[in-house]
Amino acid sequence: xxxxEQNPLFLSMQEGKNxxxxxxxxxxxxxxxxxxxxxxxxxxxLFVLLSNGAVKQEGRLMASLDTKARLSTLHITAAVHDLxxxxxxxxxxRNYGGSxxxxxxxxxxxxxxxx
Amino acid sequence: xxxxxxNPRYQVTQFGKPVTLSCxxxxxxxxxxxxxxKSSQAPKLLFHYYDKDFNNEADTPDNxxxxxxxxxxxxxxxxSPGLGDAAMYLCATSRDHLGHxxxxxxxxxxxxxxxxxL
Numbered sequence: 001x002x003x004x005e006q007n008p009l010f011l012s013m014q015e016g017k018n019x020x021x022x023x024x025x026x027x028x029x030x031x032x033x034x035x036x037x038x039x040x041x042x043x044x045x046l047f048v049l050l051s052n053g054a055v056k057q058e059g060r061l062m063a064s065l066d067t068k069a070r071l072s073t074l075h076i077t078a079a080v081h082d083l084x085x086x087x088x089x090x091x092x093x094r095n096y097g098g099s100x101x102x103x104x105x106x107x108x109x110x111x112x113x114x115x
Numbered sequence: 116x117x118x119x120x121x122n123p124r125y126q127v128t129q130f131g132k133p134v135t136l137s138c139x140x141x142x143x144x145x146x147x148x149x150x151x152x153k154s155s156q157a158p159k160l161l162f163h164y165y166d167k168d169f170n171n172e173a174d175t176p177d178n179x180x181x182x183x184x185x186x187x188x189x190x191x192x193x194x195s196p197g198l199g200d201a202a203m204y205l206c207a208t209s210r211d212h213l214g215h216x217x218x219x220x221x222x223x224x225x226x227x228x229x230x231x232x233l
Contacts, residue, residue, distance in 0.1 A: 033221055033222075035224075040229075041226070041227070042205060042224045042225060042226045042227045043158070043205065043207075043224040044224075045221040045222070045223065045224075048221045088157060088158075102148075102160050102163065102172075103160065103222060105157035105158050105159075106157060107156070107157050108155075108156075108157055
């Protein structure tokens, strides 16, 4: 059974600081997704990481994937208040005879950026 | 703009009274999903349609059913809602453009329907 663990689950940081959110998963997968969710809102796709060593950056966020270590990181550079949200990583599991993957989500990291 | 639309955005129902949530998409994606998300928890997949093929998660209660009459629409039926079914219900779509059965693109989520059971 595929398990996805994020840490930390809660993160309070000051504006201007850097920090990293970690996402570990338990079985082989080469597709990992990062989503952002604002309170009471739906999920917004941030990054799709499709291969070992993949690195993607958008603004102050950078995501990477190490499939050998089964680890993805979401790095926040010089945080600003607008980044306050819950961030989920999700890993695609392979079911139904090896085809058609479903997403298994981590529990989410609730990020609060304070002035 | 192409998008995933969910109606209603808020639904209040009574304990045991059937309710239907709807999802439509203009993305022409062949895969549609329904997730349940309770407060401060991760989304949990209930089932999904790959084209017309219905795939139910093993731990999805029988109380939850789904219909997909065409590519654009998908419905979630809760036959007898209980208090524990109060949650945000998220519809998502994705496209398997390689045709190999792999979902290689991200899932696009609708705005969600928040269900309250009284």
